[in-house]
Amino acid sequence: MTRLFLCDDEEEILIYLKKLLQRRGYQVETFLRGADLLARLEGRGDEEVGLILQDVRMPDLDGLQVLRRVRKLAPEIPVVVMSAFGAIDDAVQAVKLGAYDYLTKPFPKEKVLGVIDNALEHRRLALENRELRDRLSQQAATGEIVFRSRRFREIFDLTLQVAGSDANILIVGESGTGKELIARLLHRHSPRREKAFVSLNCATLADNLLESQLFGHVRGAFTGAIANQKGLLEEAEGGTLLLDEVAEMSPAVQAKLLRVIQERDYTPVGTTRARSADVRLVAATNKDLHREVAAGRFRDDLYYRLNVITLALPPLRERPDDIEPLALYFLRRFAAKQRKEIHGFADDALQRLTEYTWPGNIRELENVVERAVILTRTQLVDNDALPLLRPAVPTASATDRPLVALEVVEHRHIAEVLRQTGFHKSRAAEILGISRKTLDRKIAEFGLADTEG
Numbered sequence: 517m518t519r520l521f522l523c524d525d526e527e528e529i530l531i532y533l534k535k536l537l538q539r540r541g542y543q544v545e546t547f548l549r550g551a552d553l554l555a556r557l558e559g560r561g562d563e564e565v566g567l568i569l570q571d572v573r574m575p576d577l578d579g580l581q582v583l584r585r586v587r588k589l590a591p592e593i594p595v596v597v598m599s600a601f602g603a604i605d606d607a608v609q610a611v612k613l614g615a616y617d618y619l620t621k622p623f624p625k626e627k628v629l630g631v632i633d634n635a636l637e638h639r640r641l642a643l644e645n646r647e648l649r650d651r652l653s654q655q656a657a658t659g660e661i662v663f664r665s666r667r668f669r670e671i672f673d674l675t676l677q678v679a680g681s682d683a684n685i686l687i688v689g690e691s692g693t694g695k696e697l698i699a700r701l702l703h704r705h706s707p708r709r710e711k712a713f714v715s716l717n718c719a720t721l722a723d724n725l726l727e728s729q730l731f732g733h734v735r736g737a738f739t740g741a742i743a744n745q746k747g748l749l750e751e752a753e754g755g756t757l758l759l760d761e762v763a764e765m766s767p768a769v770q771a772k773l774l775r776v777i778q779e780r781d782y783t784p785v786g787t788t789r790a791r792s793a794d795v796r797l798v799a800a801t802n803k804d805l806h807r808e809v810a811a812g813r814f815r816d817d818l819y820y821r822l823n824v825i826t827l828a829l830p831p832l833r834e835r836p837d838d839i840e841p842l843a844l845y846f847l848r849r850f851a852a853k854q855r856k857e858i859h860g861f862a863d864d865a866l867q868r869l870t871e872y873t874w875p876g877n878i879r880e881l882e883n884v885v886e887r888a889v890i891l892t893r894t895q896l897v898d899n900d901a902l903p904l905l906r907p908a909v910p911t912a913s914a915t916d917r918p919l920v921a922l923e924v925v926e927h928r929h930i931a932e933v934l935r936q937t938g939f940h941k942s943r944a945a946e947i948l949g950i951s952r953k954t955l956d957r958k959i960a961e962f963g964l965a966d967t968e969g
């Protein structure tokens with residue numbers, strides 16, 4: 517007989533569910549407090565537990581906290597969470613933490629039984645297919661880079677082209693455009709690939725901590741330095757060091773970094789002996805570093821040293837062709853992770869995704885798709901699973917807008933005229949004041965397609 521654990525702080529719910537599930541032939545144990553559930557799991561030995569049904573809002577311990585510990589204690593047991601009506605974000609959060617599925621209160625009995633049967637059946641299959649699943653998740657971990665646009669193809673090719681040299685590289689791009697991904701690609705294709713890739717976020721640490729992280733320190737160098745600590749430069753020796761959000765680096769650390777580049781050596785905090793350094797530096801920033809230099813916040817000599825080659829990642833709204841393949845890629849990944857059979861997006865959902873301007877770029881798209889996969893119970897993601905994604909109201913005045921290449925403005929404008937004319941090419945050509953032939957060439961060049969159908 518399959519054993520189920522139920523945990524909820526409302527006794528009536530436990531009684532109702534217990535009766536229902538016992539009648540279906542399950543053996544049921546109930547818990548009023550998260551702590552009791554955890555204690556029982558800890559002491560279960562090799563008793564088989566088929567499934568756990570738990571509330572995400574409980575008074576004694578936060579339900580999500582309980583879920584985290586349950587997943588640690590018993591990763592093999594599927595968990596279905598129950599959330600209050602309208603508290604869909606709790607459910608989404610729970611599934612992200614590894615819950616198999618969710619039920620929203622109040623729940624009719626067919627729904628409860630359906631979700632539980634499903635979870636148990638999937639667990640059976642999952643055990644059978646464990647090997648296959650391991651393979652799938654490994655694939656996802658290799659960091660595939662997905663794109664279709666010509667704009668991104670250029671950056672991708674340039675990355676591979678400069679990977680072989682030892683030049684320092686500056687990667688610029690808005691938040692979420694894939695700077696770290698490109699830095700890793702650069703490393704993987706460089707002669708240093710067998711050595712470490714180390715990443716340091718310069719924005720998250722106070723000045724003195726950043727220095728000791730980067731250069732290391734010896735015991736007693738400052739209060740709290742209780743042991744020798746290797747610096748990231750040493751860890752990255754022979755490999756690549758990514759200095760993420762480099763614009764946030766203080767003038768003092770900037771000066772020391774410059775020395776690393778010029779003299780190829782540095783001094784760990786608390787010592788006087790210099791160590792030599794052999795690392796390739798890749799710096800990333802979402803700021804206009806040139807402007808930071810002009811404003812006196814970033815050393816110009818360091819800027820020129822770091823910026824031997826620039827890789828400028830375009831924001832997603834400037835390469836709308838990439839939205840669809842990226843969305844499908846994330847859909848496949850998250851569907852495999854959630855063990856769901858979802859094949860794609862409904863037309864209206866795809867349209868909503870491609871028309872949005874994505875201020876948070878690919879990271880935002882990734883989050884939206886993950887949430888949609890969690891909320892979808894059919895084979896296609898439709899608009900109901902997507903947030904509203906209203907195009908942002910432009911608030912920046914013309915002079916505050918980031919400066920872009922003429923080509924970008926041209927691309928945007930042609931796309932807009934085509935959209936407004938319903939892809940009526942001769943009308944669009946007339947409005948744009950160019951010939952039909954020129955327009956056709958531009959359409960091919962920018963990869964503009966009639967997405968309205």
Ligand SMILES: Nc1ncnc2c1ncn2[C@@H]1O[C@H](COP(=O)(O)OP(=O)(O)OP(=O)(O)O)[C@@H](O)[C@H]1O
Nearest residue numbers: 660661662663690691692693694695696697878879
């Ligand atoms: N072309 C791509 N193909 C697949 N996944 C991508 C692509 N570009 C970005 N991603 C994914 O989007 C997310 C954000 O990318 P990444 O962390 O590299 O961006 P970032 O520019 O460093 O962002 P931030 O400025 O916020 O640190 C990551 O999960 C990354 O794997």
Ligand SMILES: [Mg+2]
Nearest residue numbers: 692695696760
């Ligand atoms: Mg990053």
